[in-house]
Amino acid sequence: MNSSALRKVPGLLVACIALALGCVTSCAKKEAHPTGTILVAMADNSFSPAVARIPVGGSILFHNAGRNDHNAVAADKSWSTESTFGNLRMPPESATEIVFKTQGVYPYYCTYHGTPDAKYGMVGVVVVGDVTYTPQTGGRGTLAPVEHSSGKTLHVPKEYPTIQNAVDAANPGDLVLVDPGVYVEAVFITVPSITVRGVDRNSVILDGKFLLGTGMMVVADGVVIENMTARYYTLNGFYWTGVRGFRGSYLTAYDNGDYGIYAFGATDGVFEHSYASGSPDSSFYVGQCDPCRVVLDDVTGEYSGLGYSGTNSSGSMYVINSRFAHNRSGIGTTTFDIELYPPGHDTVIVGNTITDSGTKSEAAGFYATETLVGNGIVLAGTRADRVERNYIENSRNHGIVILPLLDRHYWPSMNHVIKGNTIVNSGRADLAEGGLGSIGSCFEDNSHLSSLPWGLQLLNRCGGWRLPLGADLSSDLAFFGSIAQIRAGRFTLSDYRTRPIPGPQPNMPGGAAAAVVPAVHAFQDHHFAIESIKTPGPGGKRSARLPPSLFSTILPVTVFQVWYVIYLYLLPILLSAAWIILSILSLSKDTAAGRKVGWSAVLLAIPLLGGAFYLTTRREPEGRAARLAVVIAGALIWLVAVIGAVWLGGGPLGPKALS
Amino acid sequence: MNSSPSTLQMLTGLYGYLIPVLLYVMWSTLALHDLGQRGELGAAKIWGWTATIFLLPFLGPLLYLFAGGARLSRAARLIGVVGGIAVYAAVLALALAISSG
Numbered sequence: 001m002n003s004s005a006l007r008k009v010p011g012l013l014v015a016c017i018a019l020a021l022g023c024v025t026s027c028a029k030k031e032a033h034p035t036g037t038i039l040v041a042m043a044d045n046s047f048s049p050a051v052a053r054i055p056v057g058g059s060i061l062f063h064n065a066g067r068n069d070h071n072a073v074a075a076d077k078s079w080s081t082e083s084t085f086g087n088l089r090m091p092p093e094s095a096t097e098i099v100f101k102t103q104g105v106y107p108y109y110c111t112y113h114g115t116p117d118a119k120y121g122m123v124g125v126v127v128v129g130d131v132t133y134t135p136q137t138g139g140r141g142t143l144a145p146v147e148h149s150s151g152k153t154l155h156v157p158k159e160y161p162t163i164q165n166a167v168d169a170a171n172p173g174d175l176v177l178v179d180p181g182v183y184v185e186a187v188f189i190t191v192p193s194i195t196v197r198g199v200d201r202n203s204v205i206l207d208g209k210f211l212l213g214t215g216m217m218v219v220a221d222g223v224v225i226e227n228m229t230a231r232y233y234t235l236n237g238f239y240w241t242g243v244r245g246f247r248g249s250y251l252t253a254y255d256n257g258d259y260g261i262y263a264f265g266a267t268d269g270v271f272e273h274s275y276a277s278g279s280p281d282s283s284f285y286v287g288q289c290d291p292c293r294v295v296l297d298d299v300t301g302e303y304s305g306l307g308y309s310g311t312n313s314s315g316s317m318y319v320i321n322s323r324f325a326h327n328r329s330g331i332g333t334t335t336f337d338i339e340l341y342p343p344g345h346d347t348v349i350v351g352n353t354i355t356d357s358g359t360k361s362e363a364a365g366f367y368a369t370e371t372l373v374g375n376g377i378v379l380a381g382t383r384a385d386r387v388e389r390n391y392i393e394n395s396r397n398h399g400i401v402i403l404p405l406l407d408r409h410y411w412p413s414m415n416h417v418i419k420g421n422t423i424v425n426s427g428r429a430d431l432a433e434g435g436l437g438s439i440g441s442c443f444e445d446n447s448h449l450s451s452l453p454w455g456l457q458l459l460n461r462c463g464g465w466r467l468p469l470g471a472d473l474s475s476d477l478a479f480f481g482s483i484a485q486i487r488a489g490r491f492t493l494s495d496y497r498t499r500p501i502p503g504p505q506p507n508m509p510g511g512a513a514a515a516v517v518p519a520v521h522a523f524q525d526h527h528f529a530i531e532s533i534k535t536p537g538p539g540g541k542r543s544a545r546l547p548p549s550l551f552s553t554i555l556p557v558t559v560f561q562v563w564y565v566i567y568l569y570l571l572p573i574l575l576s577a578a579w580i581i582l583s584i585l586s587l588s589k590d591t592a593a594g595r596k597v598g599w600s601a602v603l604l605a606i607p608l609l610g611g612a613f614y615l616t617t618r619r620e621p622e623g624r625a626a627r628l629a630v631v632i633a634g635a636l637i638w639l640v641a642v643i644g645a646v647w648l649g650g651g652p653l654g655p656k657a658l659s
Numbered sequence: 660m661n662s663s664p665s666t667l668q669m670l671t672g673l674y675g676y677l678i679p680v681l682l683y684v685m686w687s688t689l690a691l692h693d694l695g696q697r698g699e700l701g702a703a704k705i706w707g708w709t710a711t712i713f714l715l716p717f718l719g720p721l722l723y724l725f726a727g728g729a730r731l732s733r734a735a736r737l738i739g740v741v742g743g744i745a746v747y748a749a750v751l752a753l754a755l756a757i758s759s760g
């Protein structure tokens with residue numbers, strides 16, 4: 001996931017409160033049109049994603065996510081971050097947006113860390129509109145992918161001293177076979193349908209030394225990487241982008257600074273039998289594809305912000321038979337405006353085991369994953385996801401939660417099918433649905449003890465009526481409370497560089513001698529039957545039960561939680577109830593039947609304002625002072641709470657915003 | 660099926676969630692308030708009704724208001740209980756009528 005949501009708190013807060021007050025105008029957003037914006041992170045020292053495709057009129061939001069100063073300048077000098085940001089030097093956490101109105105290919109570079117021809121060092125490309133873009137292929141022009149092995153093998157380091165040498169020399173269909181060793185390289189693969197294979201998964205190691213960006217980056221179609229390890233990169237372990245057809249098998253990626261194993265704008269792919277851990281964003285990430293035709297099968301993600309994260313990844317997107325443990329949250333599907341194709345929809349999550357989500361500070365993470373912390377599976381702002389037959393244990397907040405997401409647009413989370421899951425020992429609730437606009441989801445045959453709101457499964461069965469229970473604003477407000485807390489800098493994260501090092505992982509069957517199969521149609525070649533997958537059990541070693549969460553979730557423990565959950569959520573309910581009760585008691589003494597009927601209608605149909613209006617306008621002298629006091633004092637306290645929330649959330653008076 | 664919910668859908672969702680909470684609090688408070696006015700009741704009855712109201716959400720207050728000899732005028736009881744249920748039913752009916760799924 002990426003996030004620019006943190007900048008938007010006060011706006012939505014005000015919208016929510018306005019809606020709670022009965023304001024019906026302007027609160028529901030119109031159906032959003034894809035804005036065609038992509039977030040490009042400036043890391044130390046590379047751009048991610050390095051190749052960004054946007055429609056004509058789309059934009060790139062450059063965000064300095066590193067510790068150094070950066071910038072972006074077009075190789076032809078036609079644009080630069082200096083013109084929009086106002087300064088050539090963009091300090092950490094600064095951001096600026098550049099709109100591209102003309103179709104074309106725009107290579108660019110960072111003046112501090114790249115060469116002015118935009119070919120070496122910290123460089124990237126923006127591809128605007130429907131134009132062909134072929135990455136450099138070592139001066140060999142465009143090579144076409146092939147479906148079958150060429151039978152040729154290139155050996156590293158016997159014939160080629162580095163992996164980069166070998167993949168540059170390879171032809172489509174070749175096998176690059178890597179002997180045991182530690183390779184300090186950032187490999188860039190431009191030749192299609194080659195296979196890069198380690199002789200031994202645990203002793204063929206790509207090592208970034210916390211200096212290099214990405215272990216292996218693939219921009220050519222149909223490339224397979226298998227049976228090796230990538231560690232200590234400032235960005236990603238293994239990364240496919242803008243390709244059709246890809247496969248990562250028997251890979252290990254740990255302690256990398258962004259993602260472990262990652263596909264962006266890539267379709268028709270498979271991640272299987274792989275392990276990734278210790279990444280602040282996510283162990284596995286599939287972003288920006290529709291339809292994706294991507295399957296994650298038998299993978300393990302641990303000690304990361306998210307075990308699996310899918311942003312705007314939609315359609316034939318499968319996460320099955322996998323294990324996610326000790327992450328801030330297990331699985332997250334999200335919608336963000338800063339990648340193409342929002343909203344995310346139609347992810348199928350079946351037969352996974354998800355344990356210990358957000359229970360201790362043992363996982364890496366960053367501010368955006370902290371806003372969603374403590375959930376087994378979180379469906380944030382997405383649509384029509386299918387979550388079936390998963391086993392979920394020990395989630396700090398929720399086992400499965402459906403909630404809206406706020407980026408440039410407000411994205412309700414809706415029409416999900418949650419069926420046959422086993423959910424055990426969640427801190428707040430096993431099943432939860434909340435936030436404005438969370439409609440159309442259904443729950444059936446889930447083994448669970450608690451739900452928020454109560455009766456979620458009983459009243460929202462997949463085969464029957466679905467009663468509108470989902471608009472529990474406490475989830476929205478708790479979410480804004482976390483954002484406020486994060487903006488104030490009140491959170492701690494574990495350093496990705498020091499996360500646990502995994503033990504030896506199983507090798508690929510057949511090893512060096514296994515058949516070579518280019519990944520031209522990897523998704524189509526990967527056979528799986530969703531309907532026959534069974535709910536996994538708790539596994540061999542059951543983790544310790546969560547301590548009672550009374551003090552952390554039911555009784556808020558930080559000023560942010562008190563403010564947002566008690567004052568903003570419960571106070572209006574209390575006021576509404578108090579005002580309506582006092583009104584009814586007062587009205588029952590009225591003698592005119594017509595007034596009784598009229599006022600009753602007003603009171604019941606306008607929950608908050610109806611009571612306040614009646615109490616302040618009733619002329620009867622007896623108790624008038626008390627009636628006015630309860631309305632005015634209550635409203636004033638609430639107003640102070642709202643102003644305080646906007647302040648805590650980083651409004652004009654608040655702590656310095658993140659960017 | 661995957662278009663964003665309309666303003667009306669959002670509002671019925673919000674009301675559908677909040678109204679039961681309001682009714683729960685309102686009925687309980689009406690019942691407890693009424694019970695507090697009844698000096699003629701013995702301690703056992705007062706404690707019994709209080710426990711009933713607290714232990715049986717929704718049902719306890721209704722039992723007291725309609726079968727516990729409440730002093731509250733019939734009009735007030737009907738406004739609070741029947742009116743509340745009618746509003747909730749109307750919101751549910753509206754929500755189902757405009758539901759997208």
